[in-house]
Amino acid sequence: MTQLIIDDLDRAEHPLDVVERLASLRDWIFDRAETDEMSVAVAGQWAEYHVAYTWIEDVEALHVASAFDLKVPERRRNEVLRLVSLVNEQLWVGHFDLWSSEHVVMFRHSLLLAGGAEPTQAQCEMMLKSAIDACERYFQAFQFVIWAGKTAREALDAVLFETEGEA
Secondary structure (H helix, E strand, C coil): CCCCCCCCCCCCCCHHHHHHHHHHHCCCEEEEEECCEEEEEEECCCCEEEEEEEEEHHHCEEEEEEEEEEECCHHHHHHHHHHHHHHHHHCCCCEEEEECCCCEEEEEEEEECHHHCCCCHHHHHHHHHHHHHHHHHHHHHHHHHHHCCCCHHHHHHHHHCCCCCCC
16 A cells, blocks of 8 residues: 655645635624634525534645534434435535534535645635535425425425526
């Protein structure tokens, strides 16, 4: 097995400094209690989203995660997992998970910055946008499965239904 050697490179600034500066410019509500973690509160159409940015030094990745404020009861777990699978087939960037320890659905995505690459403000903003867009698009499908007892297919079909024109 080949062993990879990755040099530790000094960065001009911590990657989360870029996110913090962006949050200040956009007047986002945020908290950075830890050096490698930052949370941003974003009001969506369907819910308030708590988005966490995390710098993962070992793999030089900026990770974003947004959890739904929906607890998944054990009896709906398998159907939610089916929905996660169906939704993930629709996504080009990021993915949904069922975070088992907390019983919540979470959207996750990472930006790899290997070799000392610096994140741009536009990349950090797009990470947040893609997370919120995915959460907004599929939130109701997860509600349909958890609260209305719908199947994963029924729930996904309901949220992907788009109307055209005007009545």
